[in-house]
Each structure stands twice: as structure tokens, then as C-alpha cells.
Amino acid sequence: MATTTSPSAxxxxxxxxxxxxxxxxxxxxxxxxxxxxxxxxxxxxxxxEVSINGKKETVRMIxxxxxxxxxxxxxxxxxxxxxxxxxxATLEGKDVKLERDVSERDKYKRLLYYVYLGDKMFNxxxxxxxxxxxxxxxxxxxxxxQFRAIQKIAQEAKLGIWSLENYATDKGFDDSKSKxxxxxxxxxxxxxxxxxxxxxxETPAASSVHYNNCTEVKKAGKAPLHRGDPGYSxxxxxxxDGIACE
Numbered sequence: 001m002a003t004t005t006s007p008s009a010x011x012x013x014x015x016x017x018x019x020x021x022x023x024x025x026x027x028x029x030x031x032x033x034x035x036x037x038x039x040x041x042x043x044x045x046x047x048x049e050v051s052i053n054g055k056k057e058t059v060r061m062i063x064x065x066x067x068x069x070x071x072x073x074x075x076x077x078x079x080x081x082x083x084x085x086x087x088x089a090t091l092e093g094k095d096v097k098l099e100r101d102v103s104e105r106d107k108y109k110r111l112l113y114y115v116y117l118g119d120k121m122f123n124x125x126x127x128x129x130x131x132x133x134x135x136x137x138x139x140x141x142x143x144x145x146q147f148r149a150i151q152k153i154a155q156e157a158k159l160g161i162w163s164l165e166n167y168a169t170d171k172g173f174d175d176s177k178s179k180x181x182x183x184x185x186x187x188x189x190x191x192x193x194x195x196x197x198x199x200x201x202e203t204p205a206a207s208s209v210h211y212n213n214c215t216e217v218k219k220a221g222k223a224p225l226h227r228g229d230p231g232y233s234x235x236x237x238x239x240x241d242g243i244a245c246e
Contacts, residue, residue: 034097034116041243042092044069045083045131047110050096060110062101063147064123065135067161067173070240077173079161083131090125091117101140112140127151130160133168211236214245 037050037059045066049058066087067080098113106112115122123143126132127150134147154162161168167177209231211217217225217236223245225232236244 032099034099035113037096037098039091039094039096042084042088045080045087045126048087048091050098052098058108058110059098059113059115060106060108061123061126062112062114062140062142063134063136063144064126064132065172066126066132075175077175078164078167078177079131082160083126086129086131087122087126091115091122096122101142103140106137114143123147124150127154130154130157130162133161133170133173135172217245 035052037052037057039048039050040056041049043049043058046061046064047058049056051057066083067077068074069076069080069084094117097116098111099116100113103112123132124147127134127147134144134151136144154160161173164177167174211220211222211225211231211233214223214236217223217231220231222229222231225236225244227237227243232244234240
């Protein structure tokens with residue numbers, strides 16, 4: 001990732017409680033073919049890793065697009081960190097159900113799914129909270145009208161990405177939006193994201209233990225190290241995803 005940064009997100013230390021925000025949200029019904037999966041790692045707001053029958057896969061959520069935080073040659077976009085933090089706090093370590101549309105995978109070989117956590121579709125939750133825009137890639141458009149109706153409610157309320165004028169469009173997100181613009185987002189958004197601080201890159205506890213390389217970390221039985229863990233440092237985290245010596 002490159003230069004700009006978005007305002008720091010806040011993440012709940014306690015489990016996130018999901019409340020239905022729209023009558024449009026739909027629970028998985030018995031007539032749908034659903035796949036059971038366990039979320040092992042969140043990559044960003046709309047992408048995560050799962051275990052399906054013991055096999056590791058990467059899932060890209062269908063019909064939603066969150067601002068970028070890790071795309072090469074793309075700056076960290078406003079509300080990208082908030083979306084990533086919310087998805088991580090809500091999904092990581094949880095059992096979910098996955099629903100396919102038409103395509104099985106995208107061009108990056110990621111599985112394409114609608115994601116259900118309990119009785120809520122998580123794709124919809126991101127739209128409801130203004131953390132994602134509707135992004136269409138036919139033929140996978142099963143719920144596009146429903147999603148656009150949910151998005152319209154978030155737009156009218158100026159939630160999240162919609163609080164920045166002309167930032168989110170049908171074509172993507174405007175990288176030129178400054179940190180100041182993002183910092184000026186309405187305070188109402190504070191009620192639509194988790195509530196405790198995101199871990200800093202290195203905490204005092206992390207700096208009290210030092211490892212020269214990942215070999216030392218593995219010999220100490222501490223791999224992988226997560227951001228905030230004793231001994232974590234950015235030099236051990238090559239892809240800067242908050243997990244070192246994976």
C-alpha cells in the first residue's frame with residue numbers, strides 16, 4: 001500500500017452484536033445450497049480466508065466492494081481500515097455459511113460467495129453500515145436489486161463512505177480524497193462500527209521482546225506473531241498484514 005491513510009478504526013474487544021438494520025436483510029433459507037466454513041483470517045473488508053472441510057480457501061464476497069487497504073499501487077482509502085476492522089471483529093474465528101451465485105471463482109482463484117453469520121447476510125451488513133458499495137460483476141447478480149435498495153438507505157443517511165462527497169461511485173473509490181475529508185465524517189458513524197481501539201503497529205509490550213528474524217520466533221514457539229504481541233515488529237511482517245512469521 002502507498003501513501004495516504006484513513007482515520008483509525010475502532011474494534012470491539014467483545015463479540016460484535018449484529019442487529020437487523022433493514023427489513024431487506026434476508027436469512028438463509030432451507031431451499032438454498034449452503035456451504036459450512038470456518039473463518040480463519042480476515043484479509044480486508046471484503047476478503048477472508050476460510051477452512052472448508054479442512055481445506056484452506058480465500059473467499060471474496062459477492063456484489064460488495066470495500067475501500068482498499070492492501071492493493072498494490074493503491075493508497076489506503078478512507079474507510080478501508082474501518083471496513084477491515086469491522087469484518088475482522090465480526091467474522092474472524094467464526095463459523096459461517098456460504099452461498100454461491102453463478103461463478104465459482106474470480107480471476108484470482110478466490111471463491112465467490114454470499115456470507116451468512118447466524119441469520120444475517122454479512123454482505124448486506126457492510127452495505128447497511130456504509131462500509132461497502134454495490135459492485136456488479138455479471139453473471140453474479142442474484143441480489144443486486146436488494147443490495148441497491150440497502151445501499152440507498154446508507155447513502156441517504158450519509159453513513160461511512162457516503163459521508164464523503166463523490167468518494168464512492170459505480171466505478172470505485174476516489175483515491176484523491178484526503179485524510180482530512182475522511183476525518184470530517186459524521187459522528188453518527190461512530191455508532192456503526194465497533195468500539196475499542198485498533199492495535200497500534202507496535203505497543204510497549206511488543207518492544208520489550210526482540211527477535212532478529214522469524215527463525216528465532218519459530219524456535220521460541222511464538223509463530224505467528226500478531227500486531228501487538230510481544231516481539232512483533234514491522235520488519236518481520238513482510239506483507240504488512242498485521243501477522244508476522246506466518
